[in-house]
Amino acid sequence: MSIVADQSQNNDSGVLGPTEQGRRKFMLAAGWGVVGATLAGSTFAAYKYLFPPILYEPPTVFKIGHVTEYGLGVDERWKLKGRFWVVRNMRGIYNMISICRHLGCTPNWFPDQKRFRCPCHGSIYDVHGNVRGGPAPRTLWRGQITKDPVDGALVVNTVIRLDPNPAQTPQGLWVKEKVKEVNPFWLEHAPPAGGSCSSNRLLC
Amino acid sequence: MENKAVREIFPRDAKKSYGLVELMKGASPIVRKEPEDTVYTWPNLIMIELICALLVTAALILLVQFEHAPLRSLADPSTTPNPMRAPWYFLGLQEILVYFDPWYAGVVLPGMIIVGLMIFPYVDTNPKGVGYYTYSERKFAVFNYSFGFALWWITIVIGTYLRGLDWQWYWPWSDKLAHMNPALVTLVPLHIVFVNLLHVSKDVAKGFCDIIFLGYFAVGMLIPYFFMRKFYDSMGAGRYITFMIFFLSMMGVGLKIILRLLFNIKYIVVTPWINV
Amino acid sequence: MLEKMKEKVVQTQLFKSVFRHGYPDNELNQAYVVFSNIFLHIHPVKVRRSALRMRYTFCLGGITLFLFIMLAVTGIWLMFYYTPYTGLAYKNIKDIQFVIFGGNLMRDLHRFAAHGMVLFVWLHMTRVFLTGAYKAPREFNWVVGVVLLVNTLILSWTGYLLPWDQLAYWAVTVGTKMASYTPFIGQNGPWGAQLGVNPTNDLMFMMIGGTVVGQNALIRFYVLHCVVLPLVVTVFLAVHFWRIRKDGFSGPL
């Protein structure tokens, strides 16, 4: 069987009858349709194949001890293991993910300048995570911070992140502290004894 | 040679689709070219290629006596080397990322460079200058290529020699070990400049910026249309529009870099979705 | 004496079965050697004398090709000791660099030939541009060339990750994060979030097989770098050379 089968339809001049023509057109369209469907199906399968449904990635939940273990200001002790900073100010405690919001490098904290600065393209953030310079298009993420109901220790989850829309201001990209001081990204706590925010007024 | 060449006229056979056309005297099957012009590929060209390959190998082996492939410390997500420099051929990209948001500098612009290069043969309608080096016969094309090329290489030079700690601008004579004070570099969107200068509201200022941005493209599109009619006519509308979009974008990238370096302008247009 | 030995060798059945023609010291065999050899037949049998002058192509395309071949060879040597596993890759590279005989040389050659290939592919493109060799009928070969250029850059970038050192890690972190800004299909791109794109279904996730650069990224880049991209380049090179012969060479060749 081939497409040229039905000879009875062919008259002497070799011109195909209308039924045969229609049949051929249909077969051609069907053929291409099957080719197209096969391609589309395998493209979709290939696309699915590239998205593993199971991941073996570094841990994202950390038990970081009690509030009283942290002094005023930026604490870097979890940066190595957990990629986040713990910041305590006069009103409470929060944490920020140490991933630059530009292209994912790890910024450095400069206590003397009171700024986080990124070595890749020069983004600059203050202790609130607001963008003070450079190409970063959003403010630093805040990670979830809660209290363990059993022993009261702080628990940080770095995949649950707070990311409000920043406003363009003359100082840079800005999100009001009120917007960020919300459950579960913020814990209220009295300032440490004798603590003073005179060194960095943003901690007030 | 053309006149002397024809020895006989061979009548065409009506039943055949082919026929003998003419007989020529010569030592080569190449017609209408001086036969002395050619030499055998083996050994003449092959030897040149071989020598080329040997020279390159020798140069590389010489090079690796003095320079070694770099190997830094083990990958560590918690610390980024300061400054983090991409390999030289990506430094242009890294530098552009300072001036534009990542969706533009990292995705759209590289895409436009690639597509722009690909379409070049299709928008360049000048038939002259094939097969030899010439500037005078195709000034505009050479200018375009050189401009893009220069932009690319200048940003590579900036990335290599003028960027230091925290990816700040360091002159060759500045102290490369001291972190620069970030208070000196505050970037503002253009509309904030207007707000401060002209005391208009933010929305009006944003309107100005949109007009400047769209005006740049509109005026850029119209100038050659009205004042360089020949240029427009030689391309036709389709080619012209395609070319001008790429051309104006390329120039725009240069302009924005200048605005940033001289006036600390962060964005020209600010919209809820994208900022340029 | 040498001449006689050559005569003998050329007459053997083995030699004839391989080459099908005598030693190329006369015009007939010089023609045969080029068009009966699969590697040499990308050349025409004869070229114009002026083509031997170097001041047209500067052999830039040829050098690029040679560097590509060199990368394939040195790369295979490196593969004998390299494991694409985050716990071993860095150690393997250290071994190659400091312990294995000749490993140092292979690694250095591979790295610098890669730099060289990027440089020469740019120079070659510039030469093609300046001689107007991209104009009709060679427009399409220019497009093929751009594909080769992009592939060369991606090859360099994927290879950059394999040593799993700080340079590698951050270049790829930054590079793939850029993909996450792709409009519509990146989690950070314009109109990405609005379309429901998130860290686990965007382009960056597809590239690195996870949400952070890790084992999946390393193995993906390894496969791309050692198998997929070299094959793609080879296929496009075949088209490139075929088209040079079919479209005719622009210059005095």
Ligand code: HEM
């Ligand atoms: C893997 C990279 C590449 C290799 C190995 C390669 C190789 C070559 C070689 C050996 C030639 C013969 C002439 C010469 O040596 O200049 C050639 C010609 C050519 N190449 Fe490439 N090339 C590469 C990439 C490119 C790129 C990036 C472009 C342009 C975008 C390009 C466009 C052309 C064109 C149009 C010709 C024909 C030139 C003429 O007729 O004068 N190639 N290529």
Ligand code: FES
């Ligand atoms: S990654 Fe931090 S500035 Fe680009």
